[in-house]
Amino acid sequence: METAGLTFRDATDADVDTIVALVESAYRGDSSRVGWTTEADILEGQRTDPEGVREIVKSPDSRLLTVERNGEVVACCQLEHRGAYAYFGMFAVSPALQGGGLGKVIIAEAERAVRESWGVTEMHMTVISVREELIAWYERRGYRRTGKTTPFPYGDERFGVPQRAGLEFELLIKPLV
Template sequence: MDVTAPHEPARPAYREGTEADVAALVALVDRAYRGDSSRSGWTNEADILDGNRTDHDDMLAVIGKADSTMLVVEDGDGVPVACFQLEHRGDAAYFGMFAVRPDLQGAGLGRRIIAEAERRARETWSAREMHMTVLSVREDLIAWYERRGYRRTGRTTPFPYGDERFGRPKRDDLRFELLVKELG
């Protein structure tokens, strides 16, 4: 039996997202995190939250936000395979809305993308730190970020229960934890 491991695009291309990308990016983010299709990747939240991870209006707001950029990562054929948001916040940059197509997860693409995000934050805004928030119950994901130099701060914010824009929780212990990395 021939089992082929997923492989990342040889030379992913990065470009700024536009309004024309909104539908594809919403589908990519939801596919990476929610529902049965997300289960083929390891970053899914399917056992924690139901519903969508984002929607058209939220993605459009991210794309149009001042001091922020939504980057689309494309394969060699111009097909979006990942995305992430960078937002300038004083001496720091915020990294969010990170999604990699589930069938490409675990092949090294995410590691390359986060390194590119850090480089851009340093070069574009002279950011000294990268910040992100992660659901504190996502121990496997937090461990992945820790292997990339991020540290848990212990600073948490409550999950917005009752606001379906964030999904429908399947548990009552959700909160977001701030992770930080010095960019040097």
């Protein structure tokens, strides 16, 4: 599907390395500081790896929505069917393109796609609770904080190396009606 000069499609095995590089550039290291979604001050190490991305691509209950502009992958997000709701994760926009409204278009398309494909009535996501600016952005898109948290997986470097104690994920929910 094409929206505002963007092409949306499901990722394939051929996209795995590109997606890993995009996600890493949006969340980790100095390249991520160009955008506003960086986690570089709270987490070091990797955000994802080829095995994790390949699992999402291959899972029958997941889609890795890939967003292209002029043939170049500029964003992605994971959509996972979990019964009555869909889970939204691994949302990454190229740091150089952040702040220009691209995220709003992508999340709206993701919400439309899960309603249409799976008939779900809610979108769920988890956000590191100290990411107040990011949570506020999602709240402006209609997501609400639930106060329900799960601990960050300290010691599992597949999710990064925490730079502070007390990190946790908070569940955000949006009705899709």
